[in-house]
Amino acid sequence: MEEAITQLALICKTRGQLGTLRDLLLRHKQNEVIVRLEDRHGAGKIMEKIHNVTGEDKNLLMEQLRSAHAANRATYLDLQNSPSEESRLATEINRLINRGLAIISGFEKSSYTADILSRKSNRAMRSEVLSAEDAEIHLQALDLSDDIEGFRSTCSICCGEEQIMSVALKQLITAEENTTDFALNFPLAAGQSKQNANMISSQCICFQCALLCPRSIYQEDIVATIPTVCYRGPNKKYINHQLALAITAGLATGASGILQLFMTIIERTMETKLWCAKDSEDVEISSRRQVLDWTLRNLLQRCESRENFSETGQWLDHSIPLAGFNQLLRWYELLDLPIVQGRIEALQKAKLMNLVITDIMNGLLREKDGDKLWTYPFLQLIYKSFNAPIVPRNLGGPASVVSADKFWPKLEEALGQWQDVKRFLAGFDHASRRDVTPRLQTITFWALFTQKGHTTPKTFFANVKSREPLAPAVLNPEAIIAIGPIMDVLSSIFCPTPQAGSKAHFPDETVMPPFVSPFGPSVLHCGQPGCGVKFYAEADLQSKPINALAIRARRANHLSEIYGIERNFISQTGLPDPTQAPKAPTSYHNTLHFSTARTWSQLDLERRQAISEGVSGRNEPAIADFVREVCLEICARNRRGDIYSASVEPEIRSILPSFLEALRIASEKMGLEDNTGMSYSHDWQRGNTVLAKVDYELSL
Known part of the structure; x- marks a missing residue:
């Protein structure tokens, strides 16, 4: 019957006759006795009197009120339980008519009045x-x-x-x-x-x-x-x-x-x-x-x-x-x-993984102009220390990864100091925290390094399951996961540790080739301690002009040989390739010398003099500030080669004395009034070519 009324209302809607249908239904409404719980025995009047009396009078009125309530309830139940056949029929007819009127009202709303909008x-x-x-x-x-x-x-x-x-x-x-x-x-x-x-x-x-x-x-x-x-x-x-x-x-x-x-x-x-x-x-x-x-x-x-x-x-x-x-x-x-044992715990873990990914996806949605600084709190969930705000420091594979004990305070910071977050995280016991920590670190790694744009968490999890072999186990809160493969994933962005005896393994990794010119180390031979390979032949130097291309090629081959990783590094210049996680760097070196000289060239005279004093041991804060700036230039701006190396800052310190000496010698050769090197100005257009560096080095 209701289906018939619905179809009839639809037909009338299309023909503009809803008003006529309403009139028809209203004409057929039946008179019925509606049974209501109402006051038939004076309870309302008694309540009005109760507030104005005390003592025995009030107790008497309360007793009368209880009796009136009981009588009202009894009358209501009697009428409700003994309706006549005519009353039942009238009630059913009116129910259907009321349903029809509601359907008509619904169709009329489709026109959207101002109140509805x-x-x-x-x-x-x-x-x-x-x-x-x-x-x-x-x-x-x-x-x-x-x-x-x-x-x-x-x-x-x-x-x-x-x-x-x-x-x-x-x-x-x-x-x-x-x-x-x-x-x-x-x-x-x-x-x-x-x-x-x-x-x-x-x-x-x-x-x-x-x-x-x-x-x-x-x-x-x-x-x-x-x-x-x-x-x-x-x-x-x-x-x-x-x-x-x-x-x-x-x-x-x-x-x-x-x-x-x-x-x-x-x-x-x-x-x-x-x-x-x-x-x-x-x-x-x-x-x-x-x-x-x-x-x-x-x-x-x-x-x-x-x-x-x-x-x-x-x-x-x-x-x-x-x-x-x-x-x-x-x-x-x-x-x-x-509930099944462990089901609530599994539900909590799944919700937490979803919560972390939701926050990361929201970050991707808000990201502007490729600025990744928002990822720093999430990277801190994975890695212990950083060379730059979003560049982790390689402390030796698994040693670089945050432990479960240190993880949870960082998680609260990443998710926000909200009361709901604190209450939710407080529900995890010690065992649950140790189990879910590597899961969260792994999905955070995938979200930050493999997800290129915003998507829903549901789509992200589906894509990860089809792409990552570890995903089915990581995403299943009830599955047991092995820590070894997880650590392999989390440390996969780092360079492998050089094996003893390989050409990339040096006795002291913090001792780097010294500056020979204000622009960098020697271009005529390898400056790495313990390696004296020449980049030139006598014929290259005797030709007019000097065969800089041949020198450059030999230098590139040698740098690729000693710094390259598993033959993945093939460079025409020997300079490091751009590094983009999740791919590991292709070489063990970075833009150490170039970034040091570039950062120095942007400083004023007062800062340069303070750094010079620091090298002499008289101003350590100035040295520390400069080292941090150079590290930021190498790891966050240039982002070439091994930007994750834990020895970046010691390497910067190791080359500063030779850099200041190169500036002093260059100032003397140029006949500058200030022969300390503090006033030396780098001409990057002319002085930073292989030919210019060869000429300068031969003039020493």
Whole structure:
């Protein structure tokens, strides 16, 4: 029948006859006696008198009020349980007609009035508007029989014992905020917002007294009253209607989402409000907490939801926010649900991996002009120390990687000092932390070094599984992983340790070729200690002009031979190749001499003199600052060769004396008034060629 009404309404919509169809349905509405829980025995008048009397008179009125409540309830149940056949038929006809009118209203909304367009989300625009008057219709189906499951206690107004209690919800100006896309998609997180913190009234009276009160006993505006009856059968409809009035400003955005919002609001109230504090010896405070605790457990046990926590579909492409996830974990503990051993722990680990990747993907989305500085907090999750803010330092393979004990404080910094993050991370015990740390480090490595642009975490994990052999084990929180392969991945960006006897292995790695000219080491022979290979033949020097190309070629071959890694380094100039993780450098050297001279050339005279004093042992801070600047130039700006080497800073210090001496000699040769070398100016256009360096070196 409902399908037929829907089809008929659609036909009328296309022909502009919805008004005619409405008139037709209204003409066929039946007169029926609606059974409501209403005051037929003077309970309201008795309540008005109670506030003005004391002593025995008040006790007498309370007894009369309890009797009136019982009589109202008995009358309601009698009428509800003995309807005539005509009444049943009229009720069914009117139910179908009301359904048809709702369908017509839905079709009319598709034209989008200004009121509808002002709503907070698309789903809110499509939602049916509920009114307080509709509560009377739902109230007629409410089951308040003596054997109904519910929470019963003593009412502070009528003093009736074993009364069905109530939860009163106050009028909120910000209720429409609960209809935004965020609130509808993530109700467990939205329920914890400040706007919902004061929704529940501290009033704790029975349901029948609450219905008779236009305002709360504390003179608060009450928009909805929830009875403490079992959330099932006919009671669900009334409770859902009341929650929609209070929480989503009267918009029926979906019972499941609204219920999740309400459950979260209840728990936050129990956690934060002193009037329902835990373990209180005050009877009234204890009663309030019992009412809220029972209501929360009742709803938790009977709340139904799709797998994606919305009204349609199977799965979300995005995860539940951390606040909502924490809420789910607390509810598991509250209900003491039977779960597979280790399942919650695995769920926490999976959520944490998802959380880290979500933050990294957000960073990729916000990245501007290739600036990778935002990755530094995440790189600190993997590597102990750095040559530059985003350039790790190779301390020897696995020794470079952060241990599990040092990892967690850094993780909290990377994810942000939020209360939800702290609460979530506090839920991991020592064993869980040790297990999940290498997993997080590995997926962070893949996200930072192999992911080229923003994508969803779901897509990232799918791509990693198909690309990385270790991914299936790393991403499965219940799988056992071997640390060895993980360390191989994390240290794969570094140069391998040179083997003893290889041409790249030198007795002291911190002693580098000295400066011969202000631009670098000798171009006529290898300046590496213990290696005196010449780059020239006598014929090269005797030719006019000097055969600089031949000298350059021999020099390039030799540098490739002694610094190259496994024949991966083939350079026409002998200079290091650009380094881009996750690929390791192709050679063991870097732009040490060039970067030192370049950084020096940009300093003023005062800084140069301070550095010169530092080399003489009189100004160490000046030396330290200069070394850091050169290291930054080598590792962060030039990014060529082994920028991860732990000996970069010692190497810079080792060549500074020869650099200052080369500047002094060059100043004397040029006849500068200041022959200390401090005023020497580098001519990079003319002086930085192989031919110019050969000529200079031959003139010494």
